[in-house]
Amino acid sequence: MIGAQLADENLIESFRMHARWQEPAETHEQGGMLMIAGSTHRPGLYRNCALRLDPSVPAGKAFEQAMGFFGSRERGFALLTRKRFDEDMDSLLSDAGIFPRASSPCMIINRQLETVPLPEGVHTVAIESEAHLKDCVKVNMEAFPRLGVSADEVAGFFEHGDRVLGDNVCGYVAYKDGAPQATALTYVTGASAGIYWVGTVADAERQGLAGACTRLAVNAGFARGARLVTLQASPFGLPLYQRLGFRNYDGLSFYFFGRSQVS
Template identity: 30%
Template sequence: MMSPNDQRELIQLADLNLAAMIRHRMKMAPNGLLQEQDGVLLFTIGCPAANGHLNGVLRVNDETDAVKILDRARRFFQPLKRDFMVWVRDERDDDLEQALRDAGFTVDREPGIPCMALQRRLDQVSPSADIELRSVVSAEDVADYAQVMVAAFGMTNEVARAVFGETESLVAPQVAAFIVHHNNVPVAAAMTLIAAKVAGIYFVGTVPEARGRGLGEPATRAATNAGFDLGAGAAILQASVAGEPLYRRMGYQLLTRYRWYRSTMH
């Protein structure tokens, strides 16, 4: 059980890691656009995607006025005619959450997306003979990773090209990524990005036909441990409904929650 002081510090570092991941993703996207000013990140991957990681608004300064954030968000996204999500950080964005509700934004998931943390390495599981865990080291590997995400999340090929079109999206000094192959077919993947002294675990997914067999766990464990190998003091991730029980079993603990508030621009 982490102490309150550890929890507060990790929450701050998790926010910083999330912001770093957004910056990395927008830099890698051919048509990505990032505007960072007055404590707010406004960003688009360059194509429609109802996902707060790809088209959204993140407050990075607690003092930034909530109403001004919404005004800037509208001015940023309206010319693009693109839907977007506004991130709300639990217990830190109460004023922003109220402003969003007053403005008619709708919450995407309640009570929110669990942000979970781990402060130790994990034992690496030994896969069966037909399972192989591979590091992402080439453009071909990045393409395989992208196709796992397309199948796992229903991601369009346009979005996949925007997110993973550059090899450096997954092959970079601060990034490590892994793919699980079953009978030489890519079926699961996970990545980590090191920033703000923590390893952020992102884009963890398993193709539908391979779910329920624990095939995503070796990739998640490898991404977690790679983060510690690269100097992180803790690992953090944002859990899906399906993934949360697995992460708890692995040792991740609830740290805080994020919520997405959805706006439509048409």
């Protein structure tokens, strides 16, 4: 399935992208594995994580590499698996009594979306400056703690705004009375684009603002040459993405290992 391959390429590149945004961060690609030691010691997506790039690498060998990499650095990590590629890894961990801490549908869409009228007093702007980016970060510093990502960690990913802004990253912020309310980013990698960092402040929930930003972000990906747009849905965002027409193509599982398990 070519679409799934393109979407998966964008997902993988998003890990490299977030590593470039952090400081310090160490990216290690060897033996068919991608491993990132981020700017904090907390395990999690984009912070300290491992993902198998080559499904032909035996699950046991891949897991040993991740354990060795993070164990030598005395930090925990999140191991991510995909249903399409990592069934053997899931089986290996299940047999050892280790089960996912969380999961996320991987979704895809291959058509532009209609824009919708905004509520009175709301307008959207494209993220074209560090001031806009700071407002995007401000929104997600409030939104993402509900998903277990602290405000400080959100800020850490965007500490170097000049690394975020570029031809392959675009996005939108929705404002009401001058205050940022919702946001969404698009990351374009060749023939695919990914939607990341969709968030809404608590006071603006259920007003359609995240949906409006997502529609614009999806269309921006297609305008930059993408053949499809992908995302990994949180429990909060899943109903929205289903309404927009995204469909599942894979599933992402998250296994967490603490320092005591890798030392």
